[in-house]
Amino acid sequence: MSATxxxxxxxxxxxxxxxxxxxxxxxxxxxxxxxxxxxxVPVPAMALLVLGAGAILALAALAGSxxxxxxxxxxxxxxxxxxxxxxxxxxxxxxxxxxxxxVRVGEYATLAWLAGTADALPAAFALIAALTxxxxxxxxxxxxxxxxxxxxxxxxxAGWDGRVIIAWLLLALGALPAAMYVWAGLLGAVSVAETxxxxxxxxxxxxxxxxxxxxxxxxx
Amino acid sequence: MTDTGxxxxxxxxAAGAPAGDPTATTxxxxxxGAPAAGGGAAALLPWxxxxxxxxxxxxxxxxxxxTVCVLVRPAHEAAVRAVAGNRVRVSPDTAADxxxxxxxxxxxxxxxxxxxxxxxxxxxxxxxxxxxxxxxVTGTLLGGGWRARxxxxxxxSKRGRVIxxxxxxxxxxxxxxxxxxxxxxxxxxRPALVTxxxxxxxxxxxxxxxxxxxxERKTEMWRGALWRAAHRGGEEADEGDGEDEPIDEFADDxxxxxxxxxxxxxxxxxxxLREKLAAAPEDATALALVGLVRSGxxxxxxxxxxxxxxxxxxxxxxxxxxxxxxxxxxxxxLLDSAVKASDGFFTTFFVxxxxxxxxxxxxxxxxxxxxxxxxxxxxGFLAAAAFATGERWGLVAGAILLQAAFTTDCVDGQLARYTxxxxxxxxxxxxxxxRTKEYACFAGLAIGASRMGDPVWTLACAAITLQxxxxxxxxxxxxxQSRMIGDIEQPPLERSLDAxxxxxxxxxxxxxxxxxxxxxxxxxxxxxxxQPDPLPRRVLRAWHTIDRLPGVRWVKKMAAFPIGERFxxxxxxxxLFDPRVTFVVLLSWGGFAVLYTLSGRVLRSxxx
Numbered sequence: 001m002s003a004t005x006x007x008x009x010x011x012x013x014x015x016x017x018x019x020x021x022x023x024x025x026x027x028x029x030x031x032x033x034x035x036x037x038x039x040x041v042p043v044p045a046m047a048l049l050v051l052g053a054g055a056i057l058a059l060a061a062l063a064g065s066x067x068x069x070x071x072x073x074x075x076x077x078x079x080x081x082x083x084x085x086x087x088x089x090x091x092x093x094x095x096x097x098x099x100x101x102x103v104r105v106g107e108y109a110t111l112a113w114l115a116g117t118a119d120a121l122p123a124a125f126a127l128i129a130a131l132t133x134x135x136x137x138x139x140x141x142x143x144x145x146x147x148x149x150x151x152x153x154x155x156x157x158a159g160w161d162g163r164v165i166i167a168w169l170l171l172a173l174g175a176l177p178a179a180m181y182v183w184a185g186l187l188g189a190v191s192v193a194e195t196x197x198x199x200x201x202x203x204x205x206x207x208x209x210x211x212x213x214x215x216x217x218x219x220x
Numbered sequence: 221m222t223d224t225g226x227x228x229x230x231x232x233x234a235a236g237a238p239a240g241d242p243t244a245t246t247x248x249x250x251x252x253g254a255p256a257a258g259g260g261a262a263a264l265l266p267w268x269x270x271x272x273x274x275x276x277x278x279x280x281x282x283x284x285x286x287t288v289c290v291l292v293r294p295a296h297e298a299a300v301r302a303v304a305g306n307r308v309r310v311s312p313d314t315a316a317d318x319x320x321x322x323x324x325x326x327x328x329x330x331x332x333x334x335x336x337x338x339x340x341x342x343x344x345x346x347x348x349x350x351x352x353x354x355x356x357v358t359g360t361l362l363g364g365g366w367r368a369r370x371x372x373x374x375x376x377s378k379r380g381r382v383i384x385x386x387x388x389x390x391x392x393x394x395x396x397x398x399x400x401x402x403x404x405x406x407x408x409x410r411p412a413l414v415t416x417x418x419x420x421x422x423x424x425x426x427x428x429x430x431x432x433x434x435x436e437r438k439t440e441m442w443r444g445a446l447w448r449a450a451h452r453g454g455e456e457a458d459e460g461d462g463e464d465e466p467i468d469e470f471a472d473d474x475x476x477x478x479x480x481x482x483x484x485x486x487x488x489x490x491x492x493l494r495e496k497l498a499a500a501p502e503d504a505t506a507l508a509l510v511g512l513v514r515s516g517x518x519x520x521x522x523x524x525x526x527x528x529x530x531x532x533x534x535x536x537x538x539x540x541x542x543x544x545x546x547x548x549x550x551x552x553x554l555l556d557s558a559v560k561a562s563d564g565f566f567t568t569f570f571v572x573x574x575x576x577x578x579x580x581x582x583x584x585x586x587x588x589x590x591x592x593x594x595x596x597x598x599x600g601f602l603a604a605a606a607f608a609t610g611e612r613w614g615l616v617a618g619a620i621l622l623q624a625a626f627t628t629d630c631v632d633g634q635l636a637r638y639t640x641x642x643x644x645x646x647x648x649x650x651x652x653x654x655r656t657k658e659y660a661c662f663a664g665l666a667i668g669a670s671r672m673g674d675p676v677w678t679l680a681c682a683a684i685t686l687q688x689x690x691x692x693x694x695x696x697x698x699x700x701q702s703r704m705i706g707d708i709e710q711p712p713l714e715r716s717l718d719a720x721x722x723x724x725x726x727x728x729x730x731x732x733x734x735x736x737x738x739x740x741x742x743x744x745x746x747x748x749x750x751q752p753d754p755l756p757r758r759v760l761r762a763w764h765t766i767d768r769l770p771g772v773r774w775v776k777k778m779a780a781f782p783i784g785e786r787f788x789x790x791x792x793x794x795x796l797f798d799p800r801v802t803f804v805v806l807l808s809w810g811g812f813a814v815l816y817t818l819s820g821r822v823l824r825s826x827x828x
Contacts, residue, residue, distance in 0.1 A: 019699035023692060097697035102690040108685040113676070121677035125666065128681060129659050132281035132688050136655050139695045144644040203645055 022138055022148055023100035026087045027159015033084030046091040049099060052082030053106040060113035067117050069172055075113070076168050079106055080161055104135065107160040114167045120177030127180055130188035131163075145202055153194050157187065202215050221805045245332035245351045245404055247287040248280050249324055251317055252300060252338030254499035257491065257534035257664030262499065263338030264303070271395040272339055272538060274303050280334075283351055289324060290338065291504075292319050316767065317504035318421035325405065325413040332358075333410065335505050336402045342529040343550055349512035350404050350522040352640045355647075358409045359520035360385075360509060361402040363529060371496045372398035372531075373506045374512075376720070378705050379698070382519040387506040389424075389431035390440065393721035400529050403509050409517050415704075416511025419713055424507065434716040435501065442493055449481035482677045496531040499577045514710040525557035555580055558638040565774045567784035571630050578627070579634035589636040593649045596628035600657030607794060608662055619795035625657055626787045654783065655691075659684055665799035672798070678717060679803035686810045687786075690817075697821055722751045756826045763820070781813035 023047050026034075041048075049139075059067065059075045067075075083106055090096060108128050115124030134157055158166065170179045229301060251261040252273060263273035273290070280288055291311040292300040292507040301308050311317050334351060352362045360382060363369060373386040374395030385399060386392040405413050423431070485493060512519050528545045558579060559572045582592060603621035606614045632650060636642050666680035708719055717725060766772050778785055789809060793802040 019703075020696060023696060072283040078689075093700070097693060097700050097825075100696050101693040104692055105685060105689045108681070108688070112685070116678065121675075121681060122666070122670075125663065125677055125681050125684065128684055129663065132655065132684065133652075135688065135692070136652060139692075140648050140651055144648050159291060199645060199648065209564060 017141065020090065020099050022142055023135070024103050025088065025138065025154075025155075025157070025160055027039075027162040028155075029080070029165070030084040030087045030159055030161035032041040032081060032162075034087035034089065035083050037081070038088040041085050043085075044091065045089045046084045047104040048086050048089075049091075052079050053102050053109070054130075055079070055082070056106055056109045056113065060109055060116070064113075065116045065119065067113070071183065072114055072117060072168060072171065076110065076130065076164050079110055079164060083175060084161060103160060107131075107164060110164045111167050112156045114164070114171050115176055115180060118171055118174075118176035120180060123177035123180035125165075126184035127187070130184045132190065133188060133195075134191045137191065141195075141198075145198075147198075151193070153190070156190060187208070234248060245283075245285060245334050246330050247324065247333045248285045248289070249321055249333060249335045250276065250280075250288065250290045250304075250338045251335065251502075251504045251510065252290050252292045252296070253314065253502040253504065254312070254337060254339050254531075254533065255293075255502070256339075257495045261300065261338070262531075262533045263290075264296065264299050265339070265532060265535055267341070267538060267542065271303055272341060272532070273300065273798055276308075276336075276338060276340060279306060279347055282344060283348055285334065285351075287322070287330070291320050291351075313420045313425075314502050314504050314507070315425040317347040317502075318417045318424060318507060321504065321508055322414050322417035322421065328459045331407050333405045333413070334402065335405070335508055337503070337505055337529050337531060339533065340401050340529075341532060341538070341545065342524070343527045343545075343548070343553075345550055345554055346524055346529060347402065348528045348640065349524075350402055353522055353642060354644075355642050356404065356520035356522050358512065359404050359522050360515060361400040361524060361529075362397040362521050363400050363524040369400075370449070371442060371500075372400060372788065375399045375509075376718075377521050379702055380521050381443060381702070381705055382509070382513050382521060382719065383705055385509045385519075385709055386514045387510045388500045388503055389427060389434050389507075390510045390713075390716050391434060391437075391718060391721055393718050393724060397523075399506060400524055401505050401531060405503055405512065405514075409512065412512055412515045412517045413508065415711065416515045417508055418780035420507050420511050423713060428714065430714070430716050437740075438500070439493075442496060443483055443485065443783070446485055446489040446493060447480070450486060450489060465628060480677070481577075491534075499533055511713060514713055516706075516710055517805040518706070523557075526553050527557075554656060555634075555638055558634040559634060560637075564777045564780075564782035564784045564789050567630060567782070568780075570788070571627055571784060572634070575630040576634050577628050579631045579638050582631060582635050583639050587635070587640075587648050589632045589641055590643075590649055592628055592632040592635055593646065593653055595652040596625050596632060597657055599625040599628060599658055600653070603657075604664030607664030607799070608667040608671075610671035610799075614668060615798070616795045618661070619791035622657075622661060622787055622791050626784065629654060629657070658687070658783075658786070662803075665794060665802055669799035674798070675798055676800050676803055679800065679807065682809070683803050683806045686814070690781075690810065690814060691820070693706070693814075693817065754827075756823045760823055760827060763823075763828075779816045781809050785809075 055078045056075055059071065063071055083103060086099070091099065108131070111122045111127055111131075112121065115121055115127075136147065141149065149157075157163075166183070167180070170176055170183075173179075250263070250273070252261050254262040256262040256265055261273075263276075264271050266272075267275050277288060277290075281630075288304070288307045290308050291306045292308055294310050294312055297308060297310050309320060310321050321335060335346075350356060350359060353359075360375070362375060362377065362382075363372070373388075374392045374394050374397070375382050375386065376384040376392045376394055378396075384392040386395070398715070427435075431485065442757045458681065472719055509519070513600065526548075527550070528541075528548045530537070530541040530544070532541050546708055555576050559576055563572060599621055601623055606618035606621055608614070629650070632646075636646060662684055664679050669676045672776050711719055711722055715722065767776070786809075789805050793805045
């Protein structure tokens with residue numbers, strides 16, 4: 001065996017994806033919004049992210065479960081615009097660490113708020129729990145195996161943008177909570193199954209990709 | 221894996237070195253150039269019935285390293301050959317050592333290489349800790365408490381990576397620990413070693429004025445350190461093993477006596493200094509480390525913890541080491557160091573105190589860390605199910621089960637560190653199951669509360685969102701820091717100062733309104749900045765300064781609401797009150813932790 005075959009497939013090393021981009025979990029729509037509007041909106045990325053997450057939290061706190069379908073649609077639109085634009089526009093590098101958390105807060109809060117208006121909070125919890133598996137898996141996959149999930153899985157998960165739209169459609173169709181439980185179950189099952197399968201492949205190949213980053217104290 | 225087969229002195233693979241493991245270290249280069257006091261090679265100093273070198277070769281053999289090459293000076297060839305057989309290679313000087321290292325690294329085939337000095341005296345477990353840890357691909361053995369190891373070259377590490385290393389001719393600005401001579405180079409990093417060692421061989425053959433000045437500066441530094449040690453009075457305190465904590469060699473220490481301009485040493489200290497000065501330029505291992513670090517290779521960190529380590533250069537020092545090493549209970553040190561140093565308050569004082577004994581028991585029963593992890597998540601699910609009853613007995617049972625799950629969770633990591641059975645799968649299982657347990661308990665508590673007619677789903681959704689967001693902030697901040705460390709531009713090997721040292725020299729030169737110093741002049745004892753630092757920097761500095769107050773470090777750790785504290789908060793509030801109280805506690809403490817970490821990170825991001 002030659003010395004170099006023991007490392008990750010050569011094409012993986014140089015183009016390790018940017019952590020923030022992976023953690024954000026943008027879908028195609030968010031990226032399209034970013035490409036279309038990103039360069040034209042002269043508002044700092046950080047302000048947009050705080051505005052988007054803040055708007056959803058404020059709406060959920062003030063209107064709460066009494067929000068009309070129209071108001072929820074407006075909330076979703078604000079989130080898509082503000083977060084979508086930042087999918088191509090990042091804040092200054094030293095503030096990158098704040099981006100993924102804000103995206104998660106915006107997404108999860110929207111899902112909970114939408115479900116709350118149909119009295120389906122337990123279903124929202126189930127969906128968020130399934131999503132946390134996906135999101136932690138994005139981190140651990142990159143950390144331990146220097147990989148990102150396969151394209152089909154990302155498309156199936158639909159990105160945060162796709163998910164808030166689907167949730168709103170389910171709400172508008174009156175399909176909550178049943179459809180959200182089914183969604184959560186499917187998403188969770190497929191994510192877990194794919195992860196287990198990819199770990200089995202990884203363990204079989206015994207390849208040692210990337211550097212193990214223990215992130216002492218902060219990795220948990 | 222096909223080994224180099226015809227390896228000099230090749231022998232059957234020892235048990236414990238799985239064939240085909242790409243991370244395995246298969247070759248050792250033992251640099252035996254350091255002279256001993258009174259002539260001869262330091263590696264040939266007598267140890268029990270043999271020599272220091274024989275002891276080391278036995279340890280390497282025991283660790284499954286099949287190819288060994290001992291680099292020896294011509295004068296000592298016969299004596300070393302008597303010990304190491306045909307595994308000897310004659311190397312007239314340090315430059316030749318480095319060329320030999322480059323050649324060995326360039327040889328086709330083979331796995332990882334370990335480079336270490338022949339006079340090293342430590343436990344087999346200290347070597348195993350570095351060589352058998354698959355998480356450290358290329359790495360070094362480091363130790364804190366450099367005052368006790370005053371001659372060891374220093375390194376600066378950050379986030380488990382060496383960012384600067386010292387050698388006889390190089391300095392490490394604001395060092396964090398001492399390099400203990402052992403350098404492991406993964407197969408993948410061999411090309412970097414070939415290039416850098418070859419370049420270092422050229423430079424070492426005829427050291428530049430800058431390099432010679434640096435060695436002169438080190439001589440004065442060691443002289444001063446010896447003088448201060450002699451005049452400090454009392455025992456030399458081992459500072460323990462600080463994780464990447466900076467130890468500034470120019471720091472104000474009120475206890476420290478002022479060093480005179482030309483310190484006069486006792487005869488004994490003077491002999492010690494002369495021994496070291498004779499050996500220092502022969503330190504090809506330290507130079508090889510500098511070469512790798514300066515070439516941007518990711519050099520990881522493995523710590524000695526509280527095991528014994530010495531590089532004796534005289535018969536008297538070996539005799540001392542022979543006695544001192546007996547004071548170390550290897551198993552106890554191993555077990556103690558199986559406890560993660562960076563754990564929180566609750567974990568450190570209420571769980572790790574006894575969980576390490578469970579870990580040892582599990583090791584003796586032959587349990588694997590992954591079995592323990594799986595067992596832990598099963599108990600976690602039981603806890604969630606008990607919470608879901610909503611009844612008082614269920615809440616109490618859930619609280620107890622959750623603590624049992626948390627203890628087993630600590631056991632798996634300690635078992636892995638104790639038995640050195642690390643795997644990426646294990647690390648992944650551990651992390652993902654921690655999250656699973658925590659969020660399953662959130663679900664259980666919320667279901668239980670609904671059953672009791674008190675729906676808390678809004679709070680449950682808020683709690684899971686807050687915790688996930690907190691984790692993602694940690695992940696991203698960590699990734700950003702690691703990326704920045706990787707982006708540090710390393711100066712060429714010709715320069716004695718490292719990147720930070722050069723920047724500091726430039727700042728000083730600017731402050732003094734002088735042209736930038738071309739040579740690494742002796743740093744002025746108290747570099748006065750031209751103007752006061754900006755406010756955020758001063759706040760940060762004050763923030764780090766209060767860490768020295770007793771207990772402050774633990775309070776800071778608790779404020780960040782780590783996993784031990786979270787699980788304790790869940791258990792106590794659920795058992796004594798109800799799920800609503802639990803979620804309110806989680807949200808308030810977690811919210812406070814967000815503000816706390818956020819302010820720290822924003823400050824750091826501004827300062828940068």
